[in-house]
Amino acid sequence: MDPAWTRLAVAGLIPVLLAASAPMAVWARMVLIVVLVLAMAQGWPALVRARHDTGSTAVIALTGVAGALAVAWRQDYGAAGVVMALSVLIAFVAQMLRKGDRRGLLESLSSTVSGGLVAIAGAAWCALEPGVADPAVIVPCSLALFIGALLTTLEVRASVLETLTMTLPAVISGAVGGLLAVIGFFGPAHTGLGEAAQSGGACLIVGFTAGVLMAAANRVLWTHQWVPGGRAAIASAIVPILAVGAPSYAIARLMGSFVAG
Numbered sequence: 001m002d003p004a005w006t007r008l009a010v011a012g013l014i015p016v017l018l019a020a021s022a023p024m025a026v027w028a029r030m031v032l033i034v035v036l037v038l039a040m041a042q043g044w045p046a047l048v049r050a051r052h053d054t055g056s057t058a059v060i061a062l063t064g065v066a067g068a069l070a071v072a073w074r075q076d077y078g079a080a081g082v083v084m085a086l087s088v089l090i091a092f093v094a095q096m097l098r099k100g101d102r103r104g105l106l107e108s109l110s111s112t113v114s115g116g117l118v119a120i121a122g123a124a125w126c127a128l129e130p131g132v133a134d135p136a137v138i139v140p141c142s143l144a145l146f147i148g149a150l151l152t153t154l155e156v157r158a159s160v161l162e163t164l165t166m167t168l169p170a171v172i173s174g175a176v177g178g179l180l181a182v183i184g185f186f187g188p189a190h191t192g193l194g195e196a197a198q199s200g201g202a203c204l205i206v207g208f209t210a211g212v213l214m215a216a217a218n219r220v221l222w223t224h225q226w227v228p229g230g231r232a233a234i235a236s237a238i239v240p241i242l243a244v245g246a247p248s249y250a251i252a253r254l255m256g257s258f259v260a261g
Contacts, residue, residue, distance in 0.1 A: 006230075011149035011237035018125070018241070019142035022135040030072040030126045033245075036238050037064030037119045043235030044115040055094040056112040063087035064119030064242075068126050077127040077249055080120045087116045122242030124249035135185065136199070137206055137252040140177045144169035144207035145241055148214040158219070165215040170208035177203025209247050214240045 014036065021029040041061035063083060070079040091112040095105055128137060147169040154161060178200025182193075217240035 006233040007237040008149060008152060010234050011152070011241070012146060014238065014241050015142035015145040015149070018145075019139050022138040022142075026072050026075070026126055026128075029128075030068050033068045033122050033125050033242075034065050036242060037061060037068065037122060039231075040064070040119065040122075040235045040238040040242060041115065043231030043233070043238075044118075045111065046230075046232040047235045047239070048111045048114070055098060056091070056108055056115070059087060059091050059094055059112050060115040060119055062090070063116040064122060067120045067123035071123045072126040075127060075129070077124050077246075080123045080127075083123075084116060084120045087120075088113055091116065118239055118242050121244075121246040124245035127249050128252050136177075136202075137248055139180065139185075140173040140203035140206045141210045141244060141248050143176055144173045144210035145214060145244065147172055148211055148240075149237070152218065162215040162219065165218065166208065166211045169211040169214075170204050173207025173210075174200045174204030177206075206248065206251055209251065210244050213244045213247070216240075217243065 017032055018029075021032055038061050041057050041064065044060055045056060066087075067080045067083040070083055071077055073079075091109060094112070095109050098105075098108075125138075148165050151161060151164050151168065154164070156164075178196045181196040181199035217236070
């Protein structure tokens with residue numbers, strides 16, 4: 001299959017599943033993040049053109065899974081920092097124990113650590129508190145990611161695509177966030193016009209953050225000329241969704257109540 005359409009299918013489906021998990025228990029979102037981390041870990045070496053070392057893939061997968069489990073269990077994103085610190089040590093040990101050709105040792109180590117950072121950022125989706133904060137942040141962010149995925153089908157210059165990716169998802173997320181507040185999606189106490197405008201403005205910020213990260217991922221990780229198909233295309237679609245988890249958690253902590261009026 002054409003890697004462009006593979007990436008579009010994955011990047012369009014995952015935000016829908018992420019939005020659907022917003023009103024569910026944290027464990028349901030944790031299962032989704034674990035699946036995404038495992039898929040990303042499989043394609044990360046090919047995506048960054050690193051040596052395909054099964055040890056590196058295993059370290060990235062272990063980091064993401066352990067981070068998601070720890071964060072969901074403790075409901076504290078601070079637990080992910082401990083997991084990340086341990087994963088760096090494990091990555092060093094894995095490279096030291098690597099047999100055979102040891103060329104590209106530094107590149108393999110750096111790609112493993114950077115892949116672990118992406119996985120740990122994704123674990124932040126499991127830290128969003130049940131109730132108001134998770135749907136108020138997850139739904140507009142998922143919508144922005146979905147719109148950003150659709151924009152990749154446009155045959156326009158890269159600069160135009162990046163501008164659209166940073167602006168259009170934010171505008172749509174803000175408008176939809178205000179509409180959801182009006183119809184009572186965030187609760188009956190947040191249906192006034194003032195609260196709806198407040199929610200729409202905050203969702204605009206959430207959508208802009210998601211759009212900026214997706215535009216950056218498009219610039220760094222995706223061009224039709226060099227990204228191979230299969231696992232790399234899937235990983236390139238998952239990376240921005242995982243990476244936006246950490247800033248979304250920060251927005252939820254700082255503005256969760258503000259988003260919901």
